[in-house]
Amino acid sequence: MNVVGHKKQWNFLKDRFEQGQLSHAYLFAGPSEVGKKKFALDFIKLINCIGEKCKGKGTCKNCKMVEGLSHPDLLMVEAKDNSEIQISQIRQVQQFLSLKPYYSSFKVVLIDEAEKMNQEAQSCFLKTLEEPKGNTILILISSKPETLLTTIFSRCQVIKFFNISRKEIQDYFIEKGLPTKQAETIASISEGKLGRAIKLLDKDGLEKEKEALNEIIKVCGSDIASKFQYVKNLPEESFSKSLSIIKRYLRHLLFLKLQINDLSYLSEVSDKFKTMSIIKINRALKLTEKIDFQILTTNASQKLALEILLLEI
Numbered sequence: 469m470n471v472v473g474h475k476k477q478w479n480f481l482k483d484r485f486e487q488g489q490l491s492h493a494y495l496f497a498g499p500s501e502v503g504k505k506k507f508a509l510d511f512i513k514l515i516n517c518i519g520e521k522c523k524g525k526g527t528c529k530n531c532k533m534v535e536g537l538s539h540p541d542l543l544m545v546e547a548k549d550n551s552e553i554q555i556s557q558i559r560q561v562q563q564f565l566s567l568k569p570y571y572s573s574f575k576v577v578l579i580d581e582a583e584k585m586n587q588e589a590q591s592c593f594l595k596t597l598e599e600p601k602g603n604t605i606l607i608l609i610s611s612k613p614e615t616l617l618t619t620i621f622s623r624c625q626v627i628k629f630f631n632i633s634r635k636e637i638q639d640y641f642i643e644k645g646l647p648t649k650q651a652e653t654i655a656s657i658s659e660g661k662l663g664r665a666i667k668l669l670d671k672d673g674l675e676k677e678k679e680a681l682n683e684i685i686k687v688c689g690s691d692i693a694s695k696f697q698y699v700k701n702l703p704e705e706s707f708s709k710s711l712s713i714i715k716r717y718l719r720h721l722l723f724l725k726l727q728i729n730d731l732s733y734l735s736e737v738s739d740k741f742k743t744m745s746i747i748k749i750n751r752a753l754k755l756t757e758k759i760d761f762q763i764l765t766t767n768a769s770q771k772l773a774l775e776i777l778l779l780e781i
């Protein structure tokens with residue numbers, strides 16, 4: 469099986485499937501980019517596989533269509549252009565579920581970043597959850613499940629995900645044919661997040677990550693006026709991205725301090741590393757978590773929050 473990490477979750481669901489006891493709705497909850505979506509697609513392959521030899525391994529026609537998101541019995545819902553998931557998209561879900569499966573045993577709806585459903589969409593989705601139809605399975609994926617309506621939460625079986633080990637990621641990429649050294653680097657930067665690792669390998673993902681980190685390192689090392697200028701020039705849609713890069717940067721610093729990571733690819737980290745104490749890094753990290761939560765749950769000013777954070781670093 470090509471599932472990477474998350475073995476407990478996999479065995480649990482596989483067992484339910486084999487017993488014919490799958491739930492109508494699942495919530496895959498856990499940190500972002502740990503491979504929840506890949507896991508969900510592997511699971512959908514398993515339950516809708518038609519190849520006798522394939523057994524969900526991805527070689528049959530059905531599995532290939534799931535992989536390419538072109539399977540007629542699979543509907544993937546996601547926020548377009550990083551905005552919200554709208555009620556119109558949930559109406560499409562209802563329309564999709566009203567038809568019988570074409571090729572497979574199950575009709576499956578996958579909602580990625582389910583927390584991005586706006587209030588209207590969530591209320592509408594609740595109705596779908598309340599009236600399960602035949603062989604349909606709804607899978608919600610979320611790294612912020614606490615922001616979903618509790619009524620949605622309580623109607624889904626929650627499967628929790630966690631970061632996976634660096635070694636599991638490394639082995640996965642070596643098996644895929646990546647040179648050992650590169651697999652090591654990717655595993656090291658991705659911090660147990662398979663989704664991120666896959667993105668890093670995508671086109672010039674690694675270069676982009678280095679660029680983004682180096683830019684943040686430069687900002688963090690600059691004077692107050694430059695920090696304010698950086699925040700002022702930052703487009704609103706880039707705030708959360710910037711915040712997560714800062715978070716990654718701080719984690720890299722922490723790993724360096726604790727000597728559990730070799731990040732020699734980031735030349736400028738070393739200077740900052742010498743001056744920042746573990747306590748200070750930890751404090752800044754906690755602050756990023758707090759800001760992340762505040763931005764999501766209140767109308768807190770993102771600009772102000774980011775300024776405060778940059779002053780801390």
Ligand SMILES: [Zn+2]
Pocket residue numbers: 513516517518519522523524525526527528529530531532
């Ligand atoms: Zn198959």
